[in-house]
Amino acid sequence: MTDIGWGNLAQYEHYGRVGDIKEDFDIISYEDSKGELYSSFKHASHAMLFARNDTVLWDLYKSRAAIMMQMRFDGLLGFPGGLVDPGENPLDGVNRELEEEIGLDLCKHKLQNSDQVVSFVNKSKNLVLHFYGKEVTVNDFSEIEMKTLSAPDYGNETLGMIRPPLYTMGDGYRGLPAFLSNSYAGNSRQELLIGLQHFKILEQDEIEKAVDSWKTFMKTNRQTCGLTNTDS
Numbered sequence: 001m002t003d004i005g006w007g008n009l010a011q012y013e014h015y016g017r018v019g020d021i022k023e024d025f026d027i028i029s030y031e032d033s034k035g036e037l038y039s040s041f042k043h044a045s046h047a048m049l050f051a052r053n054d055t056v057l058w059d060l061y062k063s064r065a066a067i068m069m070q071m072r073f074d075g076l077l078g079f080p081g082g083l084v085d086p087g088e089n090p091l092d093g094v095n096r097e098l099e100e101e102i103g104l105d106l107c108k109h110k111l112q113n114s115d116q117v118v119s120f121v122n123k124s125k126n127l128v129l130h131f132y133g134k135e136v137t138v139n140d141f142s143e144i145e146m147k148t149l150s151a152p153d154y155g156n157e158t159l160g161m162i163r164p165p166l167y168t169m170g171d172g173y174r175g176l177p178a179f180l181s182n183s184y185a186g187n188s189r190q191e192l193l194i195g196l197q198h199f200k201i202l203e204q205d206e207i208e209k210a211v212d213s214w215k216t217f218m219k220t221n222r223q224t225c226g227l228t229n230t231d232s
């Protein structure tokens with residue numbers, strides 16, 4: 001494969017470098033994140049927009065909520081959001097990014113400081129990550145989702161919105177555990193799990209079961225999952 005290098009992305013590329021593990025991210029308070037200790041760190045803000053619903057798939061699987069995640073330009077899943085610009089605060093940064101990436105109408109759905117859920121620091125990358133969450137109505141969610149198709153970044157930085165399945169199917173793996181097996185940007189998989197817990201979308205034991213199933217599957221079936229004979 002041709003290596004076309006990083007070009008003008010070279011200065012930012014290391015923030016998104018893959019291979020982080022959960023232990024690379026320490027939770028810090030939003031107040032601390034603004035302190036002197038992290039003033040030289042790069043900050044990024046992402047947000048989970050969601051709507052609770054009572055849809056049931058095939059009379060079996062409760063949808064619970066529609067959550068907005070995205071397929072990014074780099075083939076990883078994540079939440080809408082991005083790097084905070086110099087001189088910008090994390091809240092203004094997330095609102096700007098949501099307008100660019102998903103065309104969010106800030107007159108109606110602007111995020112507030114009270115929507116901040118958790119912040120993390122990744123010391124090895126000099127990176128602080130802020131995670132916001134906001135509940136909207138089912139109708140608003142559909143409207144926001146449809147508008148993403150005409151957002152400035154759609155089709156280049158943002159390749160499509162996706163709703164994670166939140167149920168676990170009969171084999172104990174398909175559904176949320178399978179979704180967790182994807183590759184994620186930053187710590188967005190952890191943020192999804194925190195969002196499910198924080199907003200009480202799933203019970204704690206449902207989250208733990210899905211995480212156990214995902215981890216067990218990754219250990220035992222990774223070698224054969226999804227491979228076709230052209231992969232060998």
Ligand SMILES: O=c1[nH]cnc2c1ncn2[C@@H]1O[C@H](COP(=O)(O)OP(=O)(O)O)[C@@H](O)[C@H]1O
Binds near residue numbers: 017080
């Ligand atoms: O949804 C997310 N949650 C947490 N971190 C993320 C998420 N998406 C990307 N990141 C991480 O945040 C940093 C910057 O994010 P992003 O790539 O969205 O910024 P950009 O759009 O300004 O280039 C990267 O290190 C990336 O790995």
